[in-house]
Amino acid sequence: MTENEIYDGIVRKDNRTFLWLYRQNEGRILNLVQNNNGNEDDARDIFQEGLVALWTNISKGKFDMNGQAKISTYLFTLCRNLWISKLRKNKKMFSLDDNPGAEIADEVNEMEEQYEKIKSLENHFAKLGEACQQLLSLFYYKKASLKEIAEQMGITDKTAKNNKYRCMQQLKELFEPSK
């Protein structure tokens, strides 16, 4: 896949692009994690984290397609840093000599910061009631219209609109004390 195809695939959340990236990076990430207190499941989790972090930055316009390295290198470096952060949080030692993304360290650090903000909000989103999570997910993730949401949830269009606002308010109230 070309860099442009990978970039477009990530923007579109295209499964085939994700699988391609997974297969390209699976071995490297597995080595990295297994050699540093982790197992296969940890490697898969950290790949997913890295991918969500990369998607977040691309969506926020914080990723420069004409940057210094390939998208795969950014992804691997993000995964590496996220794994280091996780080890630090768990107070485990690590010895990661392999750092192919040293030249993009500053950019990746910024990407991590952006991701942490979104992740914090995502954690609060998970605390909302099931109906709110479903409604917001249908609207923002599935891009369903309020009419489609109303149909699926068995409510009127107007209720769907009002509920969406209420759910946003609830999320804001959950999120703001932690700011």
Place this chain on the structure above:
Amino acid sequence: MNAEILEYIEDYLDNKIDRNALEAKAASLGVSDLASEIEFVENTRLAVEAAGLRNQLDALIPNASQKENIRKQKSPLKLIIGVAASVLIIVVGYWAFFDSNNLYKDYAYVDPGLPVTMGESENYALDDALTYFGEGNYKVSLEKLLAISEKSGSNDTVSYFIGASYLYENQTEKAREYLMPVVSDSSSVFSQKAEWLLVLAALREDKMEKAKEQASQIANSESHAFQEEAEKLLLDLKGE
């Protein structure tokens, strides 16, 4: 944040109104900290999408890994079984070679599905169904595609993927029912693929004459995407 400003902020983030228009609305509604309101809405949209993406990847990656593991795992016992199986294949090679199910496997075309465009398409029900199709979960893709077909009627895309799902679920009669109209629609981008899937359906049903007939039509069509496969299949079928 009130409901009205939320709508305006969403319009601004969707490039439906410009910053000046938003600021004017915010001023008229008495919104004091517009920048932080915009940041909250923008980040919320991303956070909800990120949560959905995480679920999407949860469903996708374990599947990939399981498939890989099946391919990679070779215990000593499996190796012995493998060697024994190879010997068996040599012994019954001739018959096995021409067995229709083997031919089905040899010529199987597993459609990877359309690129799933969640997040952009308004037709999220189809995206949803095709996500399952792309993952090889044909049972679920079938349920979802049939629901779409019932609700909104079938177009060539829906019919093709229903037919393909049925074939991969080994329900060839049903597969044929949905694939044939797609073949007839020469303007459909799925027409040639559907034609090849009909050949596979015939192989799966052990209907060798039918498979030959359909493969011949493809082999005689120079611009057909499956012409080469059809020619090879015909050679294999001739030796039968």
